Amino acid sequence: MRFLIDTHTFLWFVNDSSQLSDTARFILESEVDLWISSASLWEIAIKVSVKKLTLPQPFDLFITNQLELNEIETLYPSILHLNSLSELTFHHRDPFDRLIIAQAIVENVPIISTDSWFDTYAIQRIW
Template identity: 40%
Template structure:
């Protein structure tokens, strides 16, 4: 199964709306490709929010904190080069 975090789509939509990201295609086309390639969206759950509420504040970015919570909640490996993730008990690769 191909799994995509809805959080990443929301984050990208915000960056597009404030002109921090330019795409070579339309955002709508990306959505069509997600559907055409059978990606499933990982929802944000209440359990994720419970984990967020107990995380130490090594990092304050709400999107990153949700990535951390979802990684903990689902035992995911996070792909990132950001070193602040090392402050949390999640698996990362880069």
């Protein structure tokens, strides 16, 4: 089974945070296919650049190491994802989340996230 992980889910998982739910942790530690949107990586890069997030290594090393270590694949936007994005209603205005939602719709995968805004769209959110 495949899952798309939200930005905070990724950060909490790789930092072994207690904020991660038991259900999310169980899935993330299982033998499943994990994807992270390039939108999440972009969001992390922005947070690092504006000093809202500090990583234990330079961004490129941290992301590369964590993706490899945790066997997480990057999901890049396709034309189908962007078309889905263009058709989304504006329940939620966060551009990163909107792309993640569009990708989940097109790929028909659940999102592991604590963000209840995702529930206003035709996707499955797991937390």
